[in-house]
Amino acid sequence: MQNYEILVAFVTNVFFVTTLGWYLITNLQWYDYRLSRVILKHHKPLWHIFYFLIPFVAYYAFHDYFYLFFYLILLPAMFIWHKKLDKKLILTWRVKRFLILLISLVLLFDVLCTLKSACHVYSVFMPLATAYMGSFLIEKFLFMAFKREAKKRLQSIANLQIIAITGSYGKTSIKNFMAEILSKKFRVYATPRSVNTIGGIIRDVNESLPLDTEIYICEAGARESGDIYEITSFLEPQRVVVGKIGLAHIEYFKTLKNIITTKLEIIHSPRLERAFIHYSVTDEPHDKVIFFGDEIQNVDSNLYGTSFDLELDGEILSLHTSILGSFQTMNIAVSVRIAKEFGMSNEDIKLAVSKLAPVEHRLQKIVAGGKIILDDGYNGNIEGMLEGVRLCSLHNGRKVIVTPGLVESSDELNIKLIDAINEVFDIVIVTGKLNAELFDKHLKVKNKIMLHDKSKLVDVLAQETASGDIILFANDAPNFI
Secondary structure, three states, rough: OOOHHHHHHHHHHHHHHHHHHHHHHHHHHHHHOOOHHHHHHHOHHHHHHHHHHHHHHHHHHHHHHHHHHHHHHHHHHHHHOOOHHHOOOOOOHHHHHHHHHHHHHHHHHHHHHHHHOOOOOHHHHHHHHHHHHHHHHHHHHHHHHHHHHHHHHHHHHOOOEEEEEEEEOHHHHHHHHHHHHOOOOEEEEEOOOOOHHHHHHHHHHHEEEHOOEEEEEEOOOOOOOOOOHHHHHHHOOOOOEEOOOOOHHHHHHHOOHHHHHHHHHHOOOOOOOOOEEOOOOOOOOOOOOOEOOOOOOEOOOOOOOEEEEEEEOOOEEEEOOOOOOOHHHHHHHHHHHHHOOOOOOHHHHHHHOOOOOOOOOOOEEEEEEEEEEEEEEOOOHHHHHHHHHHHOOOOEEEEEEEEOOOOOOOHHHHHHHHHHHHOOOOOOEEEEEOOOHHHHHHHOOOEEEEEOOHHHHHHHHHHHHOOEEEEEEEOOOOOOH
């Protein structure tokens, strides 16, 4: 082999393995760095065939001419794939460590293979496999170190009260409402955005939790049995909340019973003083459990806000908020109960509830260009989406919905959503391919648009909508789903 051919093969191999590594770590980041989920639970498994398996086989089958395939076909295809992603790879330190390790290993393997003029069979698989295993071990070691550091930080804050919140729906809303209400009297810190995994919580404690915090409110999410218990064992919260539970993530848990069992792991905190559990979750009595949700009365929810009465300790508390959605009353109700636990007065609570700010992307009302926009992009449960549909039905003008349907749910619930949409909307824009066939079959509206490429959504809305319309963004799914 000529020197220039060796150089081309060397450089091509480095770029090829790095490209495969970029694809691998992107998918791992989407699926919580669980290789089993990337392989078995991926929503678009054909991507693995096109962008990983076929190139991998082609490398070994046509090694002498592989550089033509790589530069003319694979690299442009991967560039287009990455460019179209709406949830691109975030270059966290974990990702950077993986990529640095991978590139170092592929350079090492390529040098050894070049010197031996053989072993190209190992120059793709071995760097990837070794980088993945090495990265796994490094992250495991760092995780344990960061976890010990975070535990010490929590223990160093005198008299810190910790509240942990879980459930299938409404965790983030409860967290935000509770933080807003309690912050009127206490120094409160809540996990940002939708940080709810053990890794995210540990990082947030180490990097952002103020040392003068009096009340720390943490959201706890799960994809499998033991996830909530791990978070609970780390935080040891004195108060916990289990919101409403449904079929969210049913593909991971298989049954509703498994979901309930996993969520109730939160009550095993060794420092538990009080657990607030939605009445639909369980009816098993416990001296530390208070059930909530059935004390809400006289709900009036429209496009201008929500009013309701709350029966609390033998008296009726009348509350009003600009928050949209009747389902939010139960999230506010448990926040009020926690506030009472911390000694806040009824008047302070009523004032705090009246000033609650909408949770971003959860029935957030925006008025722009004469159009009413209900941004419910982060709401992925059937009850919340049906409430968004109901609110739109109160509008006198044209009604438009943009939705991918329900994700990680059943066809039956999606059909239930479609039936409600058929009764209300004039224009339906279905984004993504996940539920496209189901929606196309069951939608009865005159104007339905099946939009597989979300990058065209802005243009479609500009063409199809006008001043006076109401537009509901019901759920949102990244295009890898």
